[in-house]
Amino acid sequence: MNYHLYHYFEMDLGPFRNLSKLKYEEAIEILNQIKREGNTFASKRTDEYMSIRRGLEQLARAQFIAKGGFPKNSYPHYMTLGECDWLKTWYRRPGVIIIPWEKFTDESISFTYGDLFPTMRFQDQKPYRKQVYTKNEIKQIINQFGFPQEWNRNGDKGPERYIEAQVWDEDVINEF
Known part of the structure; x- marks a missing residue:
């Protein structure tokens, strides 16, 4: 299979900026600044966003380790498996970096079928909920299910809009 991972970002800020990498108070300050500026997807996040995000990232990391992953980072960088045009709408001036998935070792990357937030929190009993997957598992x-960005392009069939990749090692992304 010839898969590629996509990282969407704001051109004016650059790629692979990560709130989780910051101290909690600094992340909250930046999130509040984003909310004040408005007009982006991120500006609609709740006040509890960072605490929920960090908890979900710890859960995903623990599941990944249990499946043989060796995350170097305490937090992931986020990408999608396959293209997702909808994510471009999150940014005023969207940019994208595309990396072949072969560049990532099996032990450095995990996946959720959908964004980490709804995948781990949505209560609809779909078999891929609350799961982190390895490369082979995804x-x-x-x-079995196809790519959400193909069968749920408009988001009208549930919260899954793409397959999210959690990159737990910065070695590959630092090349970009």
Whole structure:
């Protein structure tokens, strides 16, 4: 399979900026600044966003380790498996970096079928909820369910709009 990972970002700020990498208070300050500026997807996040995000990232990391992953970072950088045009609408001036998935070791990247937030929190009993997948496992999930960005392009069939990749090692992304 010839898969590629996509990282969407604001051109004026640059790629792979990560609130989780910051001290909690600094992340809250930046999130509040984003909210004040408005007109972006991120500006609609709740006040509890950072605490929920950090908890979900710890859960995903623990699941990934249990499946044989060796995350170097305490937090992931986020990408999508496959293109997702909808994510471009999150930014005023969207940019994208595309990296072949072969560049990432199996032990450095995990996946959720959908964004980490709804995947871990949505209560609809779909079999891919509350799960973190390895490279081999996500291939099986794709064979079974397809790519959400194809069957749910408009978001009218549920919260899953793409397959999210959690990159737990900055070595590959630092090349970009």
